[in-house]
Amino acid sequence: MELLECIHLSKEFDNKKILNDINFKIPRGKIVGLLGKNGTGKSTLIKLINDLLTPTSGDVLINGKNPGVESKRIISYLPERTYLDKGMRVADVVKFFEEFYEDFDSDKAYELLAKLELDKDMKLTKMSKGMQEKVQLILVMSRKADLYILDEPLGGVDPATRDYILDTILSNFNEGASVIISTHLIADIERILDEVIFIDKGKIVLTGSADEIRKKEKTSIDEVFRRMFKC
Amino acid sequence: MKFNFDNERPIYIQLVEQLRIGILTSEFGIGEKIPSVRDLAMLAKVNPNTMQKALAELEEEKLIYTERTNGKFVTKDVKLINNIRDNLAKEKAYEFFSNMKKIGMDENKTIDYLRELIK
Amino acid sequence: MLGKLLKYDLKWVYKIIVIYYGLALVFAIIGRLLGCIDNSFIFDVISKISCGVSVAMIFNILINNIIRIWVRYIHNVYKDESYLTHTLPVTKGEIYLSKVIATLITMFTSIVVSLISFFICYWNDGLIDFIKMIYPEISWGIIITTGIVVILELLFLLFLGLLAITIGYRSNHNKLLKSFVSGFVIYMISSFVSLGVLFIIGLFNKDILDLFTSMNAVIGMDILKFLLIVAATIYLVYIILCNVISNKLLQKGVNVD
Numbered sequence A: 001m002e003l004l005e006c007i008h009l010s011k012e013f014d015n016k017k018i019l020n021d022i023n024f025k026i027p028r029g030k031i032v033g034l035l036g037k038n039g040t041g042k043s044t045l046i047k048l049i050n051d052l053l054t055p056t057s058g059d060v061l062i063n064g065k066n067p068g069v070e071s072k073r074i075i076s077y078l079p080e081r082t083y084l085d086k087g088m089r090v091a092d093v094v095k096f097f098e099e100f101y102e103d104f105d106s107d108k109a110y111e112l113l114a115k116l117e118l119d120k121d122m123k124l125t126k127m128s129k130g131m132q133e134k135v136q137l138i139l140v141m142s143r144k145a146d147l148y149i150l151d152e153p154l155g156g157v158d159p160a161t162r163d164y165i166l167d168t169i170l171s172n173f174n175e176g177a178s179v180i181i182s183t184h185l186i187a188d189i190e191r192i193l194d195e196v197i198f199i200d201k202g203k204i205v206l207t208g209s210a211d212e213i214r215k216k217e218k219t220s221i222d223e224v225f226r227r228m229f230k231c
Numbered sequence B: 001m002k003f004n005f006d007n008e009r010p011i012y013i014q015l016v017e018q019l020r021i022g023i024l025t026s027e028f029g030i031g032e033k034i035p036s037v038r039d040l041a042m043l044a045k046v047n048p049n050t051m052q053k054a055l056a057e058l059e060e061e062k063l064i065y066t067e068r069t070n071g072k073f074v075t076k077d078v079k080l081i082n083n084i085r086d087n088l089a090k091e092k093a094y095e096f097f098s099n100m101k102k103i104g105m106d107e108n109k110t111i112d113y114l115r116e117l118i119k
Numbered sequence C: 001m002l003g004k005l006l007k008y009d010l011k012w013v014y015k016i017i018v019i020y021y022g023l024a025l026v027f028a029i030i031g032r033l034l035g036c037i038d039n040s041f042i043f044d045v046i047s048k049i050s051c052g053v054s055v056a057m058i059f060n061i062l063i064n065n066i067i068r069i070w071v072r073y074i075h076n077v078y079k080d081e082s083y084l085t086h087t088l089p090v091t092k093g094e095i096y097l098s099k100v101i102a103t104l105i106t107m108f109t110s111i112v113v114s115l116i117s118f119f120i121c122y123w124n125d126g127l128i129d130f131i132k133m134i135y136p137e138i139s140w141g142i143i144i145t146t147g148i149v150v151i152l153e154l155l156f157l158l159f160l161g162l163l164a165i166t167i168g169y170r171s172n173h174n175k176l177l178k179s180f181v182s183g184f185v186i187y188m189i190s191s192f193v194s195l196g197v198l199f200i201i202g203l204f205n206k207d208i209l210d211l212f213t214s215m216n217a218v219i220g221m222d223i224l225k226f227l228l229i230v231a232a233t234i235y236l237v238y239i240i241l242c243n244v245i246s247n248k249l250l251q252k253g254v255n256v257d
Helices: A042-049 A069-074 A090-100 A106-115 A129-141 A159-172 A186-192 A210-217 A221-229 B011-024 B037-044 B048-060 B078-102 B107-118 C002-035 C041-077 C092-122 C125-134 C140-168 C175-204 C206-213 C221-251
Strands: A004-013 A016-026 A031-035 A057-062 A075-078 A147-151 A178-183 A195-200 A203-209 B064-067 B071-074
Touching: A004 A042, A016 A042, A016 A203, A031 A042, A031 A186, A031 A221, A042 A057, A042 A147, A042 A178, A057 A069, A069 A075, A075 A129, A090 A106, A090 A129, A090 C002, A106 A129, A129 A147, A129 A159, A147 A159, A159 A186, A159 B037, A178 A186, A186 A221, A195 A210, A195 A221, A203 A210, A203 A221, A210 A221, A210 B011, B011 B048, B011 B078, B037 B048, B048 B064, B078 B107, C002 C041, C002 C092, C041 C092, C041 C140, C092 C140, C092 C221, C140 C175, C140 C221, C175 C206, C175 C221, C206 C221
Parallel strands: A031 A178, A031 A195, A075 A147, A147 A178
Antiparallel strands: A004 A016, A004 A057, A195 A203, B064 B071
């Protein structure tokens, strides 16, 4: 059974098709890039997988089942916005995650927090947006999940942090788990991708192995993307 | 060992090339154990799957071999390593001569020039 | 998991109102103590002011309690925090039930604190005499039943708010406005239904029918008691309906921004 499968998945808002007949499968043990310009439906797709939206038609299947308690146990999701209760301290949110997710490793979270020099006693309201995003990434990566879904994890971070994020993703990517990274900053992450899904205007326009595409097109994924969408 | 990549060519091919050079330059010495796929992937900052593929390619070339429980080792076959070095040298030499030709130096001139240079 | 959800819901709602709890009680006690000092004009004035502040705090407690329940619901289930709430390994039913229990618990404590503060400030035999003077026929039964009806009405208002938010936030635009509108519409409908129920009862009960037909009907204690029980029943039914519908709607899934 596939880890994640989307079957004829469509989503409409006000009779406008945001996603149109999306079909793909993600097996275990892969890092997959969900690539597309801003506003092409990447986040909508990710929200459908995470039960934050309900499909207009079609199905999302995680281990063969629609999103629900079981899928939430095994998916670790980093949204593109800050989603923590800002009145809490960092240590409080670590405890929160520990209470709700069985696969959460708080020692690891504290280790990563120390590495990024984030104060565990600091209130989230006192933190910059960038710092809050780092805290969220640490929380998400400190779970031993089957599927990590990272929505624009590299947006607006400095190069040093970006390298750190990629390292964190790689070093936490355990066997049997898969990672979906949605981004429009392709050059920064294409090195670590196994497979890519290009999405444009709510449709999948290209899927395949990253190295196969490089071999065939004799250029980088980033360049293929630029040529395809002329940006 | 340091890795460098461009995104224009398949990453696993670049990995194979650079690991191969690592073996030829004894960065990974003859018969020595090489780090695990995970550690190597972290070192090169690439996907472990890609590293796995590169190592499989090197194994196909017999440059490395797997001991069932202990991990992967560099071959003890010195002849094979030398062969591969020869091939690579040949390739590089041809490339060099063809580049020299492009700037108007034929083979004889190039050889004379090289003799002059290393004196 | 329900317990964990509830813990965080309660923490959030109580975060501000416990301060008001403290203030209401402290000012009530100060007011009472100073009021006990005889023949002092200044202490008497301060006592009256303290009791006034305590009553203001009681309003603060009740209003804040209601608003914080609604705001928590919007933030936690539909705004930014919903990204975390709906990706926790819990069911939508548990999420909603936690909000309902949090509402009941916090409202219970708020009402208890309010009553205690009020009694500390104003309880004395003169008060009972005063009430007896206005309503000679009044009994403890009536007072308690009235209290229960008021509490049920408050709870109805609260859960109506949750239902209105659940309806408003199902749409894609103007979610807050649509919440207000649906809340208002549901409230109007519920009022008409209540009147209708009363009228139907009136068809079998002449005293009740008089309330509709005669301009200056006198409400006797028996009718009042009956009316209070009818009101309590109606509110109870509304409260259950609101929660059942909200929960059903939430089960269908959310569409967060």
